[in-house]
Amino acid sequence: MSLDASSAPSQASASAPQAWASEQQPAQPSEALWQHWQNLKQAQPGLRARDAAEQLAVSEAELLACHPQSLRLDEDWGTLITDLRAVGPVMALTRNHAAVIEKTGPFEEVSIYPEHGMGQVVGEAIDLRLFLRHWKSGFLLRETTDTGVRESLQFFDGNGTAVHKIYRVKATDTMAWEALIARHRWPQAPALQVASAPAAPPAVADADIDADGLRMAWEAMRNTHDVFGLLRRFQVERRQALRLVGSDLARCLAPNRYQTLLERVHEQGLPVMLFVGSPGCIQIHSGLIQKRLVTVGPWYNILDPDFNLHLRMEAIAESWLVRKPTDQGVVTSLECYDAAGALLLQCFGLRKGGESESPQWRALLDEIAYPEQA
Structure with missing residues (x-):
C-alpha cells in the first residue's frame, strides 16, 4: 500500500508582487528577497514558508537559500538519512498542498537502495518511503521563534518543492545532531538550481x-x-x-x-x-x-x-x-x-x-x- 510519489506543486499567486527567479536560472541568495519575505511575515503573522513562497512567486527552496541562518547540506542523502539513527528522537514532517503529517520519534531501521534512487525508514514512530532520485537540495535552517531557536533539516526537489523536513526536538541528542551537521555541511555548494515543473502530459480519453x-x-x-x-x-x-x-x-x-x-x-x-x-x-x-x-x-x-x-x-x-x-x-x-x-x-x-x-x-x-x- 502506498501513495503516489508525485504531486503537483502549488502555482504562484496571481497577486504576487514580483517573480524573483526565472526558469532554469540559478537562484542566488537575495537580500531583496529576504527583505520582502520579512515584510510579508510582518503583515501576515504566522505565515508559513510554503505560503510565503507562493505569494512571492518563488519556490520554498529559494526562500531558504536567501535565509541568513540557513546552510546547504551535501547531497549524500542516503548517508545523511542513515546517520540520523544516532540523534535520537526528532519530528519528521511530510506534506503536500492539502495534507501534512508530523510524527515524533527516532529513526530506527534504515535501508538505502542507491541503484534505484530509493530508501526507507521503518520504525514504530517514523515510517518513510523515500524517493531519493527526486531529492535535489537540502538545508539546515536555524530560526528564531517566540520560544527560542528552532533547527530543522529541509529537503527539496528540482522545482524547489519541499519533499521532507526533520526538526530537532528537546529529546534530540545535541552532540550527535551537531556532529551530523558537521559531517554533512556543504559550505562551498554551487548556486541553487531550480526549474519550473513540467506540464503534465495530456490524459488519454x-x-x-x-x-x-x-x-x-x-x-x-x-x-x-x-x-x-x-x-x-x-x-x-x-x-x-x-x-x-x-x-x-x-x-x-x-x-x-x-x-x-x-x-x-x-x-x-x-x-x-x-x-x-x-x-x-x-x-x-x-x-x-x-x-x-x-x-x-x-x-x-x-x-x-x-x-x-x-x-x-x-x-x-x-x-x-x-x-x-x-x-x-x-x-x-x-x-x-x-x-x-x-x-x-x-x-x-x-x-x-x-x-x-x-x-x-x-x-x-x-x-x-x-x-x-x-
Whole structure:
C-alpha cells in the first residue's frame, strides 16, 4: 500500500508582487528577497514558508537559500538519512498542498537502495518511503521563534518543492545532531538550481482506454502495489482508473466522507494506516487516533501526542472507496483527491505481515460509502 510519489506543486499567486527567479536560472541568495519575505511575515503573522513562497512567486527552496541562518547540506542523502539513527528522537514532517503529517520519534531501521534512487525508514514512530532520485537540495535552517531557536533539516526537489523536513526536538541528542551537521555541511555548494515543473502530459480519453482489460487486470491483482504497474500498462491516470473499473471496486463519495471516517475511527478505537505523500517521500502513521480532532480555520486536525495530521478540507474534491484484491483478500481504503486529480491522502485499516483486513474496518467503510443501507 502506498501513495503516489508525485504531486503537483502549488502555482504562484496571481497577486504576487514580483517573480524573483526565472526558469532554469540559478537562484542566488537575495537580500531583496529576504527583505520582502520579512515584510510579508510582518503583515501576515504566522505565515508559513510554503505560503510565503507562493505569494512571492518563488519556490520554498529559494526562500531558504536567501535565509541568513540557513546552510546547504551535501547531497549524500542516503548517508545523511542513515546517520540520523544516532540523534535520537526528532519530528519528521511530510506534506503536500492539502495534507501534512508530523510524527515524533527516532529513526530506527534504515535501508538505502542507491541503484534505484530509493530508501526507507521503518520504525514504530517514523515510517518513510523515500524517493531519493527526486531529492535535489537540502538545508539546515536555524530560526528564531517566540520560544527560542528552532533547527530543522529541509529537503527539496528540482522545482524547489519541499519533499521532507526533520526538526530537532528537546529529546534530540545535541552532540550527535551537531556532529551530523558537521559531517554533512556543504559550505562551498554551487548556486541553487531550480526549474519550473513540467506540464503534465495530456490524459488519454476514457474512450481510448481498454476498460474491460483494465478491470480484468485490477481483479487479478495479488498485491496492492500492483496498481502502479497496472496504471502504466493501460496508460491511465489513477482517478481515471477508479472511474473505469466499476463501482463495486471503486466508488466516488462526497469529499466530507474523509472527516466522517476519521471521526468514526476515533470513536471505535480502530487502528489505521494513514499515508501522506510529497514528490519525494511518503510518510505513514500506523495506529490509533487517540486524543483530539479539531477544526481550525480551513484545516481539520488530529492532535495526538507525537502525531499530528492537518487536512485542508476545502482542497478535497472527491473521496473514493477503493477495493484492491490481494493474496490476503480484498484490501479496502479511502482515498482523497483534489480537483486536478492529485492524490492527497490514503487511509487503510491497520494490517501486519500477511494478515487479512479487519472485518470491523471493512464494515465501517461500507457504512460510510452506503449510509442509506446503514
